[in-house]
Amino acid sequence: MSSAANLKRWPGWVLLFLVVACFLAYGTAKDAGPLTPEQRVEEITKHIACPVCDGETVYESANPASAAIRAEVKAQVAAGLRSDDEIVAYVVQQFGEQTQLLPKASGFDALVWMLPAAALVCAGVGLFFAFRRWKRNADAIPDDDDRAMVEKALAAEVNLDGS
Amino acid sequence: MLAEGVNGLFGHSALIIGLAASVFGAGALATATLLKDQRLVRAVQGYVWVALIGAVLAVVVMERALITRDWSIAYVQKVGSPDTPPLFNFTALWSALEGSILLWLLLLAMYTSIVARRYKARMADPLVAWALVTMLVVTAFFFFLALGPTDAFQAGGVPDFAKCCKGPNPLLQNHILVLFHPPILYLGYVGFTVPFAFAIGALVTGRVGEGWLVETRRWALFAWGFLTVGIVLGSWWSYEVLGWGGVWAWDPVENASFLPWLTGTAYIHSVMVQERRGMLRVWNLSLLVATFSLTILGTFLTRSGVVNSVHAFSDSTIGPYLLGAFGVIVAVSLGLIAWRGDRLRSPGAIDSPISREGAFLANNVLFTLFAFVVLLGTVFPLIVEAKDNRQIAVGSPFFDTMAAPIGIVLLFLMAVAPVLPWRKASTELLRTRLFWPAWCGAGALVLAVLLGATGLQPLLAFTFAGFAGGSAMRQLVLATRRQGYRGLLGRTNGGMVVHLGVILIAVGLTASNSYTRAGEFTMNKGDTVQFAGHSFQLNDVVDFTAPNRVGIKALVAIDGGQAYAPAISKYTAQGMDVGTPSVKTGLRYDIYLTLENGSKPSTGLAKVKIFIKPLIVWIWVGGLLCGFGTLLAAFPGKHRRRPTDPVSAPVPLEETVDV
Numbered sequence: 001m002s003s004a005a006n007l008k009r010w011p012g013w014v015l016l017f018l019v020v021a022c023f024l025a026y027g028t029a030k031d032a033g034p035l036t037p038e039q040r041v042e043e044i045t046k047h048i049a050c051p052v053c054d055g056e057t058v059y060e061s062a063n064p065a066s067a068a069i070r071a072e073v074k075a076q077v078a079a080g081l082r083s084d085d086e087i088v089a090y091v092v093q094q095f096g097e098q099t100q101l102l103p104k105a106s107g108f109d110a111l112v113w114m115l116p117a118a119a120l121v122c123a124g125v126g127l128f129f130a131f132r133r134w135k136r137n138a139d140a141i142p143d144d145d146d147r148a149m150v151e152k153a154l155a156a157e158v159n160l161d162g163s
Numbered sequence: 164m165l166a167e168g169v170n171g172l173f174g175h176s177a178l179i180i181g182l183a184a185s186v187f188g189a190g191a192l193a194t195a196t197l198l199k200d201q202r203l204v205r206a207v208q209g210y211v212w213v214a215l216i217g218a219v220l221a222v223v224v225m226e227r228a229l230i231t232r233d234w235s236i237a238y239v240q241k242v243g244s245p246d247t248p249p250l251f252n253f254t255a256l257w258s259a260l261e262g263s264i265l266l267w268l269l270l271l272a273m274y275t276s277i278v279a280r281r282y283k284a285r286m287a288d289p290l291v292a293w294a295l296v297t298m299l300v301v302t303a304f305f306f307f308l309a310l311g312p313t314d315a316f317q318a319g320g321v322p323d324f325a326k327c328c329k330g331p332n333p334l335l336q337n338h339i340l341v342l343f344h345p346p347i348l349y350l351g352y353v354g355f356t357v358p359f360a361f362a363i364g365a366l367v368t369g370r371v372g373e374g375w376l377v378e379t380r381r382w383a384l385f386a387w388g389f390l391t392v393g394i395v396l397g398s399w400w401s402y403e404v405l406g407w408g409g410v411w412a413w414d415p416v417e418n419a420s421f422l423p424w425l426t427g428t429a430y431i432h433s434v435m436v437q438e439r440r441g442m443l444r445v446w447n448l449s450l451l452v453a454t455f456s457l458t459i460l461g462t463f464l465t466r467s468g469v470v471n472s473v474h475a476f477s478d479s480t481i482g483p484y485l486l487g488a489f490g491v492i493v494a495v496s497l498g499l500i501a502w503r504g505d506r507l508r509s510p511g512a513i514d515s516p517i518s519r520e521g522a523f524l525a526n527n528v529l530f531t532l533f534a535f536v537v538l539l540g541t542v543f544p545l546i547v548e549a550k551d552n553r554q555i556a557v558g559s560p561f562f563d564t565m566a567a568p569i570g571i572v573l574l575f576l577m578a579v580a581p582v583l584p585w586r587k588a589s590t591e592l593l594r595t596r597l598f599w600p601a602w603c604g605a606g607a608l609v610l611a612v613l614l615g616a617t618g619l620q621p622l623l624a625f626t627f628a629g630f631a632g633g634s635a636m637r638q639l640v641l642a643t644r645r646q647g648y649r650g651l652l653g654r655t656n657g658g659m660v661v662h663l664g665v666i667l668i669a670v671g672l673t674a675s676n677s678y679t680r681a682g683e684f685t686m687n688k689g690d691t692v693q694f695a696g697h698s699f700q701l702n703d704v705v706d707f708t709a710p711n712r713v714g715i716k717a718l719v720a721i722d723g724g725q726a727y728a729p730a731i732s733k734y735t736a737q738g739m740d741v742g743t744p745s746v747k748t749g750l751r752y753d754i755y756l757t758l759e760n761g762s763k764p765s766t767g768l769a770k771v772k773i774f775i776k777p778l779i780v781w782i783w784v785g786g787l788l789c790g791f792g793t794l795l796a797a798f799p800g801k802h803r804r805r806p807t808d809p810v811s812a813p814v815p816l817e818e819t820v821d822v
Binding site: 009012013016019020023024026027028030031038042046047049056057059060061062097098099100101102103108109111112115116119120123124127130131133134135153157 | 372374406407408409412512513514516524528531532535536539540543547550551553554555556557558559560561564565594598601602604605608609611612616617618619622623626681682742759760
């Protein structure tokens with residue numbers, strides 16, 4: 001048991017972190033290779049909304065309008081002149097703003113990105129102050145009034161239960 | 164033509180009786196409680212039963228009208244057809260808005276009567292009474308909806324068969340899941356009315372202590388279980404029917420079901436902090452109010468036609484009423500919380516962020532943030548349209564971007580939280596307890612990389628999923644070693660089974676989102692193509708006819724074995740093309756075939772799209788495990804707290820025996 005306990009001290013944990021770091025780095029690096037044209041088309045069409053259907057992406061949609069956009073994207077990728085983002089921008093320009101699935105990060109539309117971030121920050125700050133207050137209150141020792149209140153509440157609960 | 168009008172008449176009468184019963188029931192119970200009139204309190208049981216009978220009758224009459232094809236009713240003309248297969252004719256009840264409201268009403272009336280029956284002996288307790296009043300008021304609202312804005316029994320006039328009576332939407336008549344998914348999902352939606360009602364009861368009576376929580380905990384748990392299983396079944400339906408190869412598209416209707424799930428999940432975790440430590444009272448009340456009001460808001464968003472969706476099988480004028488109801492619920496609840504604010508102040512303190520309650524707090528922040536993101540993304544196009552009068556779309560790339568980091572952090576919390584003690588944890592304790600779970604995470608990572616997984620986000624997800632799985636297994640192993648099979652029962656242990664289910668779902672979603680491969684092939688009869696290590700031979704392309712549709716299907720033999728038959732059907736009545744995928748399910752990956760437009764039996768030409776989708780089946784297994792775990796969690800565990808036990812009594816630091 002003691003050897004197992006020792007294992008759980010630093011050697012085991014250091015080994016664990018080494019293994020995780022190595023494999024994460026390897027797996028992430030392997031991903032960075034160039035994408036095939038098909039994968040690029042797939043990735044791009046997943047970021048474009050079908051202009052006439054209800055909220056489907058061009059990638060999913062079987063609609064002729066989507067097929068046209070898919071063909072356009074394929075041609076653009078084959079030409080190899082534009083990056084993925086530029087192709088999306090080009091399609092949005094050609095087929096209208098409602099084909100843009102990923103909201104812009106500028107102007108009013110940026111709010112959809114900023115509000116969640118702001119909410120997270122607010123929650124963090126709120127929690128920080130809450131913990132500070134709790135820490136301060138934690139030292140409070142119950143006085144006789146508090147005890148009386150608890151007694152009374154308990155008595156009431158018991159009565160209620162009995163009735 | 165005796166039948167003409169009879170169903171409509173019976174249906175309307177049933178609804179009117181139900182409405183009257185719930186209105187009078189609510190009024191009588193409120194009056195009786197205010198006047199402390201016990202005789203009147205007892206009479207309320209009768210009203211509840213009459214309301215239930217009204218709802219049951221309404222549904223039975225509508226089913227009868229559908230089955231006997233009573234064209235005198237407008238709704239039957241809308242969703243019925245002379246040749247819909249019996250099963251889908253039965254499910255046609257909930258294939259459009261009016262009938263869905265009837266189904267909702269039926270389940271709500273059932274929940275109400277179960278509450279009334281279960282707490283019959285305690286109806287004199289004002290808290291229980293006000294809870295029942297709340298339920299009756301909600302029931303009355305839905306009876307009102309069913310009678311007025313979404314009148315299912317409206318007379319239909321003479322049917323013009325050239326235009327009407329085409330049956331339900333084709334998407335709703337080609338898979339058996341249509342029978343299970345909506346009722347189970349609704350059981351979840353409607354079920355959250357019960358804890359909400361008790362929250363209102365607690366606020367009205369001012370008894371915001373912990374007693375009512377014990378009463379509603381199990382109700383919330385059941386509602387949560389139904390909602391979870393309902394959502395998973397919905398994804399399954401989407402996967403098997405819609406033919407785009409995915410399970411979740413962040414579509415508004417999906418989001419509407421996901422929102423209450425998120426706040427409900429936050430609630431069933433944070434309620435434990437209140438039970439144990441008497442804290443977070445306002446927060447828990449708010450979560451219950453949020454969960455219930457989000458079901459109403461979700462119904463508004465998807466049923467009023469303000470947002471478009473592939474799943475929205477209706478639109479109507481119901482919008483203002485639902486939006487009004489949402490406003491009333493929020494206003495009344497916030498008003499009550501403000502009124503009772505003084506009693507809600509929690510007495511205790513959370514000593515350390517590294518504790519069980521600290522983890523629950525973090526869990527709640529993340530779930531609430533998640534819900535906020537989903538709600539914002541869903542309504543943002545509406546906001547932009549109202550402000551600038553331009554159309555934008557907020558689609559799956561946005562939600563995926565946001566959900567991935569939140570999900571990964573949630574998985575991490577899921578790994579750490581179950582081993583944390585209440586009050587405060589030491590480094591020593593964490594180091595010991597987390598050791599083997601952390602190695603499970605490392606093992607998952609190694610396995611994933613060896614199998615060829617790449618990318619930082621998916622790999623992090625797999626690592627933390629393994630870590631979380633290890634923590635859950637640790638708890639289950641320790642508990643079963645001590646208590647035998649009873650170690651699987653109770654909230655803590657059942658909860659861990661649910662965790663395992665959620666982890667499977669997370670892994671399945673990550674893998675299928677990240678590593679799906681697709682290829683489109685134009686094949687002539689007899690051709691064989693190789694894709695992803697499998698051979699696909701096109702045996703034949705054939706026409707087929709069924710009673711309500713005609714279509715073509717391709718027979719594709721995978722690896723020279725059984726032939727799979729993706730199809731495109733044209734539903735003759737609606738003139739709508741529906742693709743039906745064919746799936747070869749496997750433990751490692753599914754092979755998902757769809758037939759694309761442009762295939763012709765006459766020339767023997769077929770355009771087939773092949774998806775290789777990893778680990779999909781584990782999403783369904785995970786959903787099953789979630790449902791099963793919820794059942795286990797509902798059984799009382801070994802240590803049952805008496806409701807009268809003071810909740811802030813010192814808690815033993817060591818909850819579980821260390822390995």
